[in-house]
Amino acid sequence: MSSLFPTYARWNIEVDQAKGTILTATNGKEYLDFTAGIAVCNLGHCHETVVKAVQEQTEKLWHVSNLFHIPLQEEVATKLVAHSDGNYVFFCNSGAEANEAAIKLARKYTGKTKILTFKQSFHGRTFGSMSATGQEKIHEGFGPLLQEFSYLEYNNLSSVKAAMDENVAAVMLEVIQGEGGVNPGEASFIKGVEALCKEQDVLLIIDEVQTGVGRTGKPFGYQHYDISPDIITVAKGLGNGFPVGALIGKEKLVEAFGPGSHGSTFGGNPLAMAAAIATLNIALEDSFLAEVSEKGAYLVQQLEEKLGNVPFVKEVRGKGLMVGIECDGSVGDIVGDLREQGLLILVAGPTVIRILPPLTVTKEEIDKAVEMIAKACLVTN
The missing domain is CATH 3.90.1150.10 (Aspartate Aminotransferase, domain 1)
Known part of the structure; x- marks a missing residue:
């Protein structure tokens, strides 16, 4: 048993x-x-370069906490910034945690509380990321969800226009809905959402947990659409199997995530960073x-x-x-x-x-x- x-x-x-x-x-x-750990082992299982990087790091340092400067964090963050539209990175341990950070950052920066997401979306199973997820089967049995999430029709720009009001902090979407059925966003829809966000001074969050780190043929899936999101979340393929997640955000957001505003005990630990930089050095070529x-x-x-x-x-x-x-x-x-x-x-x-x-x-x-x-x-x- x-x-x-x-x-x-x-x-x-x-x-x-x-x-x-x-x-x-x-x-x-x-x-x-042909599952790759659900879009995680992008370089295949036990890729020699990643294995070697982690093995070498285990003999040097495992954990010291984020009270210390960790050079490998700077190296991975620089790589992520260089291949995205962001300027700053926060490290955590999973996609759900990255999306939790995105929700908190959007609310704190804007001072607003409403987040617009989409039916058939999937953003995680913590309470915040579950509340952002537009699937009833994920919600069942857990009682009232966090308030201020609205689930709109994917690939329907009119539904986004109708939901925009002075309380909206951010629109959060996947450019290809993974768990929801491998549903690609139409270019006119994705670009239209970006235009609405700019017009209404609303943040655009792109969940790249499944589409990131080369899965779609570009470093991030949003780059097929010629848009520039304010926040990007990434995990899964980032460590090729080692648990690691990250939030990438634009420069204007940096003051909203100052000392004490958010944290993660294990986020960005040296082992995860060793796996991530080894993975990125290959996957982003x-x-x-x-x-x-x-x-x-x-x-x-x-x-x-x-x-x-x-x-x-x-x-x-x-x-x-x-x-x-x-x-x-x-x-x-x-x-x-x-x-x-x-x-x-x-x-x-x-x-x-x-x-x-x-x-x-x-x-x-x-x-x-x-x-x-x-x-x-x-x-x-």
């Missing part, structure tokens, strides 16, 4: 080890992993990002070619190596059957297959996965 709270519907797989795109169970069975874009386009092309005549499949969508397959019915059994065959993929809601391979995936591995997915969808059809 397990001593764990049953908060996860766990798969019947006991993991022993993993390398690159291959995960090996304790019974010796190997799996082609132009040549690496170009390969992600090329492989992402190839994945979508192959899926559309193999699934184009399957009535059960309605649409293939996404950006870079963040891809969803919208189907005309439940996909849970398909994902389960593929898992039994040795391919690990995810769902994003009941009717969407979600594909998140490591960014280091090869075209041969893409071909193998697409063939397996196509066969599974044909059988369902």
